[in-house]
Amino acid sequence: EPEVTQTPSHQVTQMGQEVILRCVPISNHLYFYWYRQILGQKVEFLVSFYNNEISEKSEIFDDQFSVERPDGSNFTLKIRSTKLEDSAMYFCASSGTGAYGYTFGSGTRLTVV
Amino acid sequence: AQSVAQPEDQVNVAEGNPLTVKCTYSVSGNPYLFWYVQYPNRGLQFLLKYITGDNLVKGSYGFEAEFNKSQTSFHLKKPSALVSDSALYFCAVRDGTGGFKTIFGAGTRLFVKA
Numbered sequence: 001e002p003e004v005t006q007t008p009s010h011q012v013t014q015m016g017q018e019v020i021l022r023c024v025p026i027s028n029h030l031y032f033y034w035y036r037q038i039l040g041q042k043v044e045f046l047v048s049f050y051n052n053e054i055s056e057k058s059e060i061f062d063d064q065f066s067v068e069r070p071d072g073s074n075f076t077l078k079i080r081s082t083k084l085e086d087s088a089m090y091f092c093a094s095s096g097t098g099a100y101g102y103t104f105g106s107g108t109r110l111t112v113v
Numbered sequence: 114a115q116s117v118a119q120p121e122d123q124v125n126v127a128e129g130n131p132l133t134v135k136c137t138y139s140v141s142g143n144p145y146l147f148w149y150v151q152y153p154n155r156g157l158q159f160l161l162k163y164i165t166g167d168n169l170v171k172g173s174y175g176f177e178a179e180f181n182k183s184q185t186s187f188h189l190k191k192p193s194a195l196v197s198d199s200a201l202y203f204c205a206v207r208d209g210t211g212g213f214k215t216i217f218g219a220g221t222r223l224f225v226k227a
Contacts, residue, residue, distance in 0.1 A: 004156075031213065033214075033215075035217075040201070041219070041220070042217065042218075042219045042220065043157065043203060043217040043220075044217075045214045045215065045216060045217075048213035048214055050213060055213040056213040056214045058214070091156055091157065093157075100162070101147050101149070101159035101161075101162050102147075102157075102159060102215065103159065104149075104156040104157045104158070104159075105156055106155060106156045107155075107156050
């Protein structure tokens with residue numbers, strides 16, 4: 001069964017450093033998303049990406065965040081200057097259309113120290 | 114704006130008994146409704162969805178959910194719970210008439226006791 005893969009599984013970074021979280025969505029999917037989950041609690045929407053541009057973003061997704069699909073297969077989330085409160089599990093997801101459920105990756109646990 | 118409420122933080126049920134995990138939603142257009150399950154230290158897995166059609170939808174692992182438009186609810190059900198169903202369950206909604214984001218509820222932890 002096709003999978004969404006995320007790397008790394010765990011990243012520790014110092015406050016103020018830049019991090020890039022990587023995702024490889026399912027190859028024939030058209031919609032891509034990033035969500036985050038703090039301490040196994042609520043799953044929060046960050047951003048959706050379609051047709052090579054951001055289609056929607058939340059209030060969390062401020063100027064510190066950016067997304068990119070650099071080569072037609074990878075989908076990355078960059079946090080420019082990490083803060084302690086950015087520590088969370090970050091999930092990438094993709095879907096074929098908006099009417100389908102998402103396929104989520106296993107997540108990247110980001111720890112900012 | 115859309116929103117989802119899962120009124121129970123936790124549901125406890127004995128193995129073999131039926132289970133219900135509740136969800137209500139608010140959306141301005143037509144709702145696309147979803148249930149996901151999360152096992153410890155894992156990502157979210159899609160269980161089922163309602164887009165249109167029959168109000169009772171069937172999904173993975175014997176789960177089903179009933180869409181009730183008048184009560185704006187989409188409760189998850191299973192006729193006979195298994196210990197292995199113990200996990201965190203998320204209801205989610207998307208506005209089917211526009212927008213790209215799916216909003217998740219706070220989650221309900223299901224404990225199935227042997």
